Amino acid sequence: MNIDSEGEAQRDRAAKAFRDAGLDVDELWMHYFSMGGDAGALETEAYLHGSYMLRPIQRDLLEHAIYELGNFEKE
Amino acid sequence: MTRKHQMAGELPEIFARVTGLLLTEPVVDHVVANIAQAAHQSLAGSVGAGATLIDAQGRPTSTASTNSLVKEADRLQYELGDGPCLSVWASARPARVDDLRDDRRWPEWGAAGARLGLLSCISVPLLVPDVTGRSAPECIGAMKVYSDQPHAFDERSEEVLSLLAGPAALILANLQARERAARLSDVLKDALHSRSVIDLAKGVLMERLHVTERDALQVMITSARTRELRLTRVAQEILDPAETGRMP
Numbered sequence: 453m454n455i456d457s458e459g460e461a462q463r464d465r466a467a468k469a470f471r472d473a474g475l476d477v478d479e480l481w482m483h484y485f486s487m488g489g490d491a492g493a494l495e496t497e498a499y500l501h502g503s504y505m506l507r508p509i510q511r512d513l514l515e516h517a518i519y520e521l522g523n524f525e526k527e
Numbered sequence: 528m529t530r531k532h533q534m535a536g537e538l539p540e541i542f543a544r545v546t547g548l549l550l551t552e553p554v555v556d557h558v559v560a561n562i563a564q565a566a567h568q569s570l571a572g573s574v575g576a577g578a579t580l581i582d583a584q585g586r587p588t589s590t591a592s593t594n595s596l597v598k599e600a601d602r603l604q605y606e607l608g609d610g611p612c613l614s615v616w617a618s619a620r621p622a623r624v625d626d627l628r629d630d631r632r633w634p635e636w637g638a639a640g641a642r643l644g645l646l647s648c649i650s651v652p653l654l655v656p657d658v659t660g661r662s663a664p665e666c667i668g669a670m671k672v673y674s675d676q677p678h679a680f681d682e683r684s685e686e687v688l689s690l691l692a693g694p695a696a697l698i699l700a701n702l703q704a705r706e707r708a709a710r711l712s713d714v715l716k717d718a719l720h721s722r723s724v725i726d727l728a729k730g731v732l733m734e735r736l737h738v739t740e741r742d743a744l745q746v747m748i749t750s751a752r753t754r755e756l757r758l759t760r761v762a763q764e765i766l767d768p769a770e771t772g773r774m775p
Contacts, residue, residue: 486718487758488725509741516748520757 459505466515467500473522484517555702559591562695566672566688567593572679574645576672577601578653578692580699581616587668588706596643600673603639610636611650612669619666621651621685626677646677651689653696667703670695721759728762 470480477500481493491499491510498504499514506514559578567576577592579601587605592598604610610633611622624630627637627646640648650671654664670692674680725747732743751761 482714482718486721488722488729509744512741512744512748516751516758519752524757 459508459511462511462515463499463502463505466511466518467502469515469518469522470500473518475518475521480514480517480521483521484514487513487517487520489513489517550698550701550705552702552705555698556591558698559695560593562691562698563591563593563670566670566691569687569691570672570680570684572647572674572676573672574675576670578668578670578695578699579612580653580668580702581613585613585616596645597671597673599643600640600645600648601671603643604636607636607639609633611648612671615650615652615669616666619652619654619664621649621689623647623649623680623685625680628677640673644675645673646675647679648673649680649685649688651685651692653692653699655696655700667696667699724759724766725762728765731765 470477477497478493481489481496484491484496489496489510491506491514495504495506496514499506499511563576563578567573570576575592575594575597577590577597579587579590582588585608587601590598590601592601601612604612611624614632615622622632624633624637625647627641627648630637648671650669652666653668653670654666656664670688672680672684672688728747729740729743732738732746733740736743736746738746747758747761747765750756751758754761
């Protein structure tokens, strides 16, 4: 599997998890930012819509931010 | 809406505040008091005018008025929890009371106002246009004039007052932005703290395990998921195992 298809598969996975969890994109970006994410809110939204690609480590972070927001109670 | 939810869109407000782009409270109060004075002087029959900023819970947060009579009439509304200004704020539409002694909409407030010698009034919403243009203007309070005569005001007075309410609303919105920014700074502080904890832990792991940045993050994420902990908690443990070990 080359880099691109790995990235695209991860992006599809994240977009689906984001939709399934019914999250707000601003709220997600804020959480991702607080975990060390450095892509902007616009890039994040574009990534989830499939029109932008994030660096691998940013993809991992965003995926985990979606997981945390969907699985932990709000503070 | 959660506080964090508001954060992303309003981050610029924080920077506007710390760089001094937002007006301070005394400046805002002064300008709004001047606008109230202009309303008072330009509307025949007026004995006083004022503007009140009302928060999301319907509580007045800041007022500017030309005299104590207006202040007292306002105070009555918030004490009774009913009155034209609160209705104007809730509905975002102007209201005119031609005779406080026999108005059926706010009988209690009308009677109390009449005892103060106030017999008619108009109140218009303080509307702030949505900067994105996507939603309707937000109503942040009301501006009003009072008269000691019944039927002192008509549609034209309502128009004049609405024209003055525009700039007053914009200036008061600046004050709201400042308050919001103060609250949001705390959220920002938390976020920056958590960022640096995770970044530091990542660096420690890279050094300790001789791995890449991405792999170090993966180690933390895996640990967080297996143990059902937040990533920040895992990062804290890496930085200070003894300290977090003692925590419940």
